[in-house]
Amino acid sequence: MGKATGFLEYQRVENPYRAEQARLRDFDDLHIPQPEAQRRCQASRCMNCGVPFCQSDFGCPLHNLIPEWNDLLYRGQEREALERLLQTAPFPEFTGRVCPALCEKACNLAEEGVTNRDNELYLIERGFAKGWIQPRVPASRSGRRVAVIGSGPAGLAAADLMNRLGHSVTVIERADRPGGLLMYGIPNMKLPKEIVARRIRLMEAEGVSFRLSTEAEPCALSEFDAVILCGGARKPRSLRVEGMDAQGVCFAVDYLSAATWGVLSGGEPAVSARGKHVVVVGGGDTGNDCVGTALRQGCASVTQLEMMPAPPALRTDQNPWPEWPRVLRTDYGQLEAIAVQGMDPRVYETTVKALLTDGQHRLTGAVTVRLDAQHRPMPGTERTLPCELLLIAAGFVGCEERTLSAFGLTADARGRLLPEDGTHRLMGKIFSAGDMRTGQSLVVRALADGRAAAREADAWLRRKDA
Numbered sequence: 517m518g519k520a521t522g523f524l525e526y527q528r529v530e531n532p533y534r535a536e537q538a539r540l541r542d543f544d545d546l547h548i549p550q551p552e553a554q555r556r557c558q559a560s561r562c563m564n565c566g567v568p569f570c571q572s573d574f575g576c577p578l579h580n581l582i583p584e585w586n587d588l589l590y591r592g593q594e595r596e597a598l599e600r601l602l603q604t605a606p607f608p609e610f611t612g613r614v615c616p617a618l619c620e621k622a623c624n625l626a627e628e629g630v631t632n633r634d635n636e637l638y639l640i641e642r643g644f645a646k647g648w649i650q651p652r653v654p655a656s657r658s659g660r661r662v663a664v665i666g667s668g669p670a671g672l673a674a675a676d677l678m679n680r681l682g683h684s685v686t687v688i689e690r691a692d693r694p695g696g697l698l699m700y701g702i703p704n705m706k707l708p709k710e711i712v713a714r715r716i717r718l719m720e721a722e723g724v725s726f727r728l729s730t731e732a733e734p735c736a737l738s739e740f741d742a743v744i745l746c747g748g749a750r751k752p753r754s755l756r757v758e759g760m761d762a763q764g765v766c767f768a769v770d771y772l773s774a775a776t777w778g779v780l781s782g783g784e785p786a787v788s789a790r791g792k793h794v795v796v797v798g799g800g801d802t803g804n805d806c807v808g809t810a811l812r813q814g815c816a817s818v819t820q821l822e823m824m825p826a827p828p829a830l831r832t833d834q835n836p837w838p839e840w841p842r843v844l845r846t847d848y849g850q851l852e853a854i855a856v857q858g859m860d861p862r863v864y865e866t867t868v869k870a871l872l873t874d875g876q877h878r879l880t881g882a883v884t885v886r887l888d889a890q891h892r893p894m895p896g897t898e899r900t901l902p903c904e905l906l907l908i909a910a911g912f913v914g915c916e917e918r919t920l921s922a923f924g925l926t927a928d929a930r931g932r933l934l935p936e937d938g939t940h941r942l943m944g945k946i947f948s949a950g951d952m953r954t955g956q957s958l959v960v961r962a963l964a965d966g967r968a969a970a971r972e973a974d975a976w977l978r979r980k981d982a
């Protein structure tokens with residue numbers, strides 16, 4: 517597979533970012549795709565490992581057949597490579613853009629791992645451009661009707677597989693556009709929304725129905741033979757600080773959703789960072805998306821607070837390959853803040869202690885405090901930051917109460933709908949998948965879980981038919 521000496525001859529080359537000053541002027545795709553010759557070169561670096569960790573449990577949750585499609589890509593057999601990719605990957609145009617590429621860190625080339633994510637994106641976009649991706653309508657229908665609640669990656673993956681297996685699938689979605697966090701959450705520059713819309717059009721042409729702006733009601737589900745709940749883990753973790761109801765305090769997903777709505781409609785979003793001093797609470801990926809979005813909206817300044825200490829620059833002995841490396845990364849938004857503000861926006865081991873407001877309860881400042889190793893506030897370390905917009909990106913604590921109470925379901929201690937036996941079937945004809953079942957995770961894991969739920973629901977329906 518690949519070229520025996522490819523990894524010795526060629527350096528790893530990723531799709532580069534557009535320059536900060538250019539990309540900050542719009543919400544367009546961050547990356548510049550590389551030409552075919554570069555992709556073939558990069559695919560040739562995949563080196564026929566005895567044990568391909570990239571497709572093991574350490575690597576890709578979809579168990580993508582990475583060495584096989586890299587080899588075909590290297591040899592110029594692009595259509596065959598794409599077919600091989602699509603055997604396990606339902607939507608490579610999403611994972612090729614937003615996956616953290618667990619496979620690349622599990623690659624035997626370690627920090628110089630093969631650029632599987634960019635290769636995957638090249639193949640699927642080539643497929644769309646060449647017209648190889650066409651609706652695949654099932655040859656026959658089972659006569660069974662399946663409802664999928666929620667159209668995030670888990671719901672889309674479950675719907676896609678159930679449809680391919682011949683069931684008639686209806687996706688019920690509360691939001692006005694399908695995609696879950698792919699649409700309203702992950703910003704347009706990471707995943708352009710036309711890419712999500714393109715996949716939805718394809719699924720519709722394949723026979724999947726979407727009911728949008730519709731809250732799932734249990735009574736309306738009697739028409740279905742199986743129901744797969746994929747409502748996400750959308751209950752945000754809050755801060756224990758007085759004044760959280762002040763004007764200018766906002767949860768990250770609400771802010772990012774409004775920003776995407778603004779990009780798509782051309783209107784002014786309900787919440788905007790324009791001209792404001794912004795403080796983001798949470799040093800993770802969602803916090804980084806808030807930093808990048810606030811800069812594009814023209815904020816006056818942005819600071820990102822993180823409770824934990826900065827991770828080490830290199831792996832520690834307790835975090836060996838092929839585990840995911842828990843090391844310091846500087847993501848696109850932070851790079852943009854450094855370019856604009858001349859300094860890293862991240863402040864570690866620090867949180868918000870108090871909020872300052874004016875006479876009309878509008879946010880004017882945030883008092884921050886440093887934390888010791890036990891996460892206790894250190895007296896005398898307080899600092900007041902100007903702040904008219906405080907974005908809470910402190911993670912999620914499980915699925916929402918309204919969906920649980922509507923369906924009469926109880927989540928576990930971690931807010932998940934995870935059956936005790938580890939399967940996807942909750943009770944009767946109801947199954948769960950994605951973040952709702954596993955807790956807050958990744959797109960690729962939600963896709964894998966949605967497919968696993970579909971396989972289980974299909975087997976259950978077939979047993980009933982037998």
Ligand SMILES: Cc1cc2nc3c(=O)[nH]c(=O)nc-3n(C[C@H](O)[C@H](O)[C@H](O)COP(=O)(O)OP(=O)(O)OC[C@H]3O[C@@H](n4cnc5c(N)ncnc54)[C@H](O)[C@@H]3O)c2cc1C
Nearest residue numbers: 666668669670690696697732747748950951957958959962
């Ligand atoms: C800001 C942000 C950025 C992220 N960036 C990345 C990234 O770059 N890469 C990555 O791998 N992961 C990322 N993630 C995580 C990833 O988006 C999630 O793990 C994934 O979307 C979970 O998929 P899901 O289908 O389980 O749920 P969701 O995507 O949350 O979708 C759930 C859907 O269900 C709908 N719904 C809920 N209840 C009901 C109901 N009762 N009736 C009707 N509809 C309902 C919701 O409206 C929603 O559309 C990010 C998360 C956030 C918050």
Ligand code: SF4
Nearest residue numbers: 576611615618619633
């Ligand atoms: S989905 Fe993610 S982990 Fe799997 S092959 Fe693609 S980039 Fe790698």
